[in-house]
Each structure stands twice: as C-alpha cells, then as structure tokens.
Amino acid sequence: MIIIHPLLGPRDSSEFIYKGDAALINRPDWQASDALDQFIDYGYLRDNPAGLHRELWYHEQGDRSWLVVTRDTTTHEITQVELARDVARRQGRST
C-alpha cells in the first residue's frame, strides 16, 4: 500500500506503524461521571467495520508525524490522508 503523505508525498506503508481506529484521538474525559465506562470502551472496544475505516498511522521511518488515513478494509484502497494534528484541531482536541 502507498500512503500519500500530506507533507512528503507517496510513501510505502511499511515505513509506518499502524495504531488503529482514529477514534482513539478522542480520549475520554477522566473526570466524567461515567469515565470508567468510557475508558473501557476507549481501550478495548472497536467498530472494526468492513468498508471505510479512519485509522491512525505513525510515520516512524519518516517525519514521525501521525496521519489519519481513510481506507477501505475490503479492498485496501486509500481515499484520504490527513495530518492527525489537523483532524484533532478540527475536533477541538489540540492547539
């Protein structure tokens, strides 16, 4: 698989470490009244869809940026690549 890195252009996926579902950007609030439930969910349960999947890839053998890749798990086709930082900012998770 080739991942079109937003800053570096086309890179082989083997340069990256795969983390998993991009929902992991949304770490729960540890002070919420149902924080335990939320963290069990966050730590252990996954949607695991057959089809489009937004997922985190870490460019370990490159510029060490985290990317959010949108990929079809039934074909491996990649349709969108964003910097995880931009995604997190849009969600108000980062400054």
Add this chain to the structure above:
Amino acid sequence: MAYSGFRILREALRGHRGWGPAWRDAAPKDHYDYVIIGGGGHGLATAYYLASVYKQSRIAVVEKGWIGGGNVGRNTTIIRSNYLLEGNEPFYEFSLKLWEGLEQDLNYNAMVSQRGILNLVHTDAQRDAFIRRGNAMILNGADAEFMSTEQIVAKYPFLNVNNARFPIKGGLAQHRGGTVRHDAVAWGYARAADRLGVDIIQNCQVTGLRIENGTCLGVDTTRGFIGATKVASCVAGSSSRIMQMAGMRLPIESHVLQAFVSEGLKPILPGVITFGAGHFYCSQSDKGGLVFGGDIDGYNSYAQRGNLPVIEDVCEGGMAIFPNLGRARLLRSWGGIMDMSMDGSPIIDRTHIDGLYFNGGWCYGGFKATPASGYAYAHLLATDTPHHTATAYRLDRFRTGHMIDEKGMGNQPNLH
C-alpha cells in the same frame, strides 16, 4: 455409511459407485433449538459435540458460502498446546487430547500427524522464558522438552545455527504437536454431525439477528428467516459484523494473515519449526510442499489478501534460518481474516441478550483449538455454564481486568 479399509477394497472392486455424499444438502427449516452461524471448523465441531456429547437435537449450521471456505481451509494446520497461562494451557491441552482421538471418534481420516513442533531460542533470556513455559505445560499434563543445539542439529541438519543475529541456542519441543489436514477437519465434523441429524445449510448468509425485548428469536438469512431458541455466532474474522447486528461492539479487530506453499519436494522437514524472532514458521505437507508463514500484515482488513512487504519479511526470515528454502519455488500465497482480540486470547461466552452466544477472538491460532472450542461452546450452549477448561474466556474480562495476555503486549491487537 461407515468408512473403513474394508469399505475401500469393496468399493475398488465395484468401480467406486457405492459412495454417497458425505453430508446432506439440507434446506432451512422454520425453527431449530440451536442455530450456529458459521460453517468453519469451530461451528461444525460445536454442532457435532452438541449432538454427540450433549445429546441435543434440532441443530443447524448456517454457512454463507461452502463449509471449509474460511480460515479452516486457509490455515497452516499446526496443532500444539504450548501455552504459559492458566486460562489457556488446560484448554489447549484438552484440545490436543481431543485431536489424538478425533479420527476414531469421527470415523474420518483427518491425517492427524504428531510429528512434533520446535520453537527455536536465540538468547539466554528467551531460553529461560521457554523453559518456564515448558514447566507450565508439564504442570498441566502436556509434554515439553528443552532440546539442545546438538539435538536440534541431529534432527534438522540443514538449519543455520550460526546466524549472526539469531544463532540457535536450543529450542522448546512439544513432540505431541504436529499438523492435521485442515479441510478434512471441516469435512469430518460435517459428516459426523450430519449423521447425528444436524442440518448443514450452505449458501445461506446471515443478514440480521432478530431481537425483541432483549431476546434473540432467530436469524434473517438470504434464504429467509430461521427461528431459534439459541443463536450461536461462530464466524471467526467476521465476528464484529455479526455482533454489530445485535448492536454490540467487540474487543476485536479483523486482520489479514498470509500463508505460503512451495512446490512439492521429497521429504526434508520432519517436524514443525518456528523461528518467532524472525517471523517465520514452516512444516512440510504430506504432498511435499513446504507450508510456511509469519506475522499478520498488521492493519484492519477484510480483504482475504495481504501485501508484498510481509511476503518479503517472511521469506527473509525463512532464508536466515532455513537457507535451502531458497532453492524451492513458491507455488501459492493466500490470506485469511483473523479475529485479533485485545489480549490475544479467545472468547466463548453468553451475551447480555438472551439466547445469543458468542465464540471468537481466535487470532492466528484457532485451528488447533477447533475440537476444544466446539466442545466448550457446545457445553455452554447446552448447560448455560462455561466448560471447566474455558472459564477464563469471558466477554467482560476487559472490564474486570482478567486479561489473558500470553505475550504481555497490552490492548494492541496487531502485536499479539
């Protein structure tokens, strides 16, 4: 019709006209006591033990394609019981004992071959860890022997013991481990279950679970609604897709694992060797092909095919330890979808929905578990209590903190 040597002779003299189909092509009925979703090894074994050991009836196995088309027909066929942890080892040893009697039990030649498995070690720390594992195996009634490099060379003279990065410093052997003909496991269980009245319904995909007031009433399929008192999901890599129909999210990611086979060769490799440090393991099939594999590709996938970097990695690992592999031609490679769980261990449990049960999370090691998984799942379905070897395989263990993490990797499925 029972199979026997005598029967083969008789049929040979009569032009083989007397063999009937090994199982009926059943059409779905309106209602069953048990509907098992998934005609892989585990689903068929569950049906067989439900009927044979637990004396249940009105059982159906519904399979979206043909039985044996999933992982049971794609795996590298290794059986073993060399686990460390208490939640696992008694279960896998129970499975190995069932394999040992399987062919007589099923009246089917599954080609169970206890040719032995050897896990290579390369450092002092690894040797200590493997000896500890061997002791845990022996404490649970399994067999284990630590082999020295000299003993290994005597059995496998072609291994490269002096690899600069991973010199062979010994290995943990389980002589009762080995290989089994994978398709024959599916066919053998199917035939034996069918003979006990189980309906095996192929080309019948489950498209929905009918749940009312917290009770599962049956399954919607491409061949219509099938009612059931108990519905048992057993679909390996497709687990999340089925349980999603009940609104459940699972501690599972689906990943692709690849396998490879060389052209047929004369016998060279007497047992199974695993080179975990180099992501490579290999055995030789009875047809002569070297069957080998390595790590999962590592990203969520339902594609049943992998990518080239892993092929390169596996072949490099193979060349490092088993250099004559390079003289053989690679014949085929393929992939299967693994239900990788958050701690690398499986789940056999009830769900919060009455009448809905779950079996999954087998990762890349569920073939060896086939008999015990079927047995334990049948026990759970028939008695609503866990089988004594499978009490740890609970769905809520991630909430209660009772993970069974053999490798100590944490909640990262692609590292197990």
